Amino acid sequence: MSMAEGITVKKAENPSEWYTQVIQKAELIDYTDVSGCYVFRPRSFAIWEKLREFFDCEIKKLGVQNLYFPMFIPESFFKKEAEHVEGFAPEVAWVTHSGNTELKERLAIRPTSEAIISDSFRKWTRSWKDLPIKVNQWCNVVRWEFNNPQPFLRTREFLWQEGHTLFVTKEDADKEVMDILELYRRISEELYAMPALLGKKSEKEKFAGADYTTSVECFLPTGKAIQLATSHALGQNFAKAFEIEYTDANEEKQHPYQNSWGISTRSIGVMVIMHSDDKGLVVPPRVALNKAVIVPITTKKVNEEVIKKAKEVYRELKGFNVIFDDREGYSPGWKYNEWEMKGIPVRIEIGPKDVEKDQVVFVRRDNGEKVFVPILNVKERLKEMLEDMQGVLLDNAKSFLKENTLFPKNKEELKTAVNDGKLSLINWCGGCEESIKELGAKTLNMPFDQNPKGSCVNCGSKAKFEIYVSKSY
Numbered sequence: 001m002s003m004a005e006g007i008t009v010k011k012a013e014n015p016s017e018w019y020t021q022v023i024q025k026a027e028l029i030d031y032t033d034v035s036g037c038y039v040f041r042p043r044s045f046a047i048w049e050k051l052r053e054f055f056d057c058e059i060k061k062l063g064v065q066n067l068y069f070p071m072f073i074p075e076s077f078f079k080k081e082a083e084h085v086e087g088f089a090p091e092v093a094w095v096t097h098s099g100n101t102e103l104k105e106r107l108a109i110r111p112t113s114e115a116i117i118s119d120s121f122r123k124w125t126r127s128w129k130d131l132p133i134k135v136n137q138w139c140n141v142v143r144w145e146f147n148n149p150q151p152f153l154r155t156r157e158f159l160w161q162e163g164h165t166l167f168v169t170k171e172d173a174d175k176e177v178m179d180i181l182e183l184y185r186r187i188s189e190e191l192y193a194m195p196a197l198l199g200k201k202s203e204k205e206k207f208a209g210a211d212y213t214t215s216v217e218c219f220l221p222t223g224k225a226i227q228l229a230t231s232h233a234l235g236q237n238f239a240k241a242f243e244i245e246y247t248d249a250n251e252e253k254q255h256p257y258q259n260s261w262g263i264s265t266r267s268i269g270v271m272v273i274m275h276s277d278d279k280g281l282v283v284p285p286r287v288a289l290n291k292a293v294i295v296p297i298t299t300k301k302v303n304e305e306v307i308k309k310a311k312e313v314y315r316e317l318k319g320f321n322v323i324f325d326d327r328e329g330y331s332p333g334w335k336y337n338e339w340e341m342k343g344i345p346v347r348i349e350i351g352p353k354d355v356e357k358d359q360v361v362f363v364r365r366d367n368g369e370k371v372f373v374p375i376l377n378v379k380e381r382l383k384e385m386l387e388d389m390q391g392v393l394l395d396n397a398k399s400f401l402k403e404n405t406l407f408p409k410n411k412e413e414l415k416t417a418v419n420d421g422k423l424s425l426i427n428w429c430g431g432c433e434e435s436i437k438e439l440g441a442k443t444l445n446m447p448f449d450q451n452p453k454g455s456c457v458n459c460g461s462k463a464k465f466e467i468y469v470s471k472s473y
């Protein structure tokens, strides 16, 4: 039997090759012949399902209903909101033919669905009594970007949810933007164990056609940040362009206030980079498909007894979706490496000596901690270990974030911080984003708690905002 090859490069030394190896060797992703389009294998799709389960349940509590729109958007719809079409035009894939016949109107494959949903909103909105409307769809979208696709992080087709809502008042719409952002924060912190940077995007970085965009950003151990999720206030921009109108209580025509919000399968890649290590994948237990793997350590003589005991433990841990690895022809060490690479949170070893003592050995994936656990207590001790691991992953990520956040006071310091792969919170004028880009960095978002002082760190004019800046994916 050949040894499964482990991860051959170090995260710190070659993060991009390391990432490529981890996601393939942990069986999260497979490549296809279409550049930028990937196979989500069961181990990654299960993570997506956990996110979906959580978020779907929470938005239903807010009164959101699921529905489904076609993936083809007529070009004429798409052109109605000028900023929107301009923002998305470079990456839209078009359907132009049916067989050999050219279509009368080309159809956009949705890069996002505001245009087609707004057209239906126009038909569904008559009176103030029809509002609010709150709908969501779980679907795929296509953005045919040409620069350097990366599995999960930057792909031409991806899965997401897109929520679309209409309100009578701006206050209600604004409140929902924040309610949804809070759910994205909880996905980031409570499911993925990643500290979330919440804030408002700059005018330049906001969604094409929105009044303002709020986002969750994550800063990763590779020294780069990435946008995890966005919640947009579209104001009345789409309502005006698509003639969405209702009659208010005084019989007057009004445009409603509209929001849209989304999180995608990109988040899986962000989580992988946040927690995984030189041995392979590390998954926060709450989103892990299999919480543990049992490896019986057998010799010819005591084989039966060990297997019997291990099966008892397996039955006891039924609710944890445990893998039972009694494959023959593989050494225990080989199996340990394989399951570490695939990110199973806890390994449970049981050998002849453990059977004598009525115990098993738990080994934790994130820190290698090894403890002996009486068989009587396996269920509660596994639960405890998983919860502890979930908490420690978040704590470690928080410490990393704190240690790597700098507050540069001038352009030289900002430049150094960017080059060193640090996250910077700077006083900023609200303009000068081009020259921040020239440093190889990007503005992420402006934290909600604003306290700008003095002059812009980048250009020296009066500071109006505080904003996070770093290298970015």
Ligand SMILES: [Zn+2]
Pocket (backbone or CB within 6 Å): 428, 429, 430, 431, 432, 456, 457, 458, 459, 460, 461
């Ligand atoms: Zn400036």
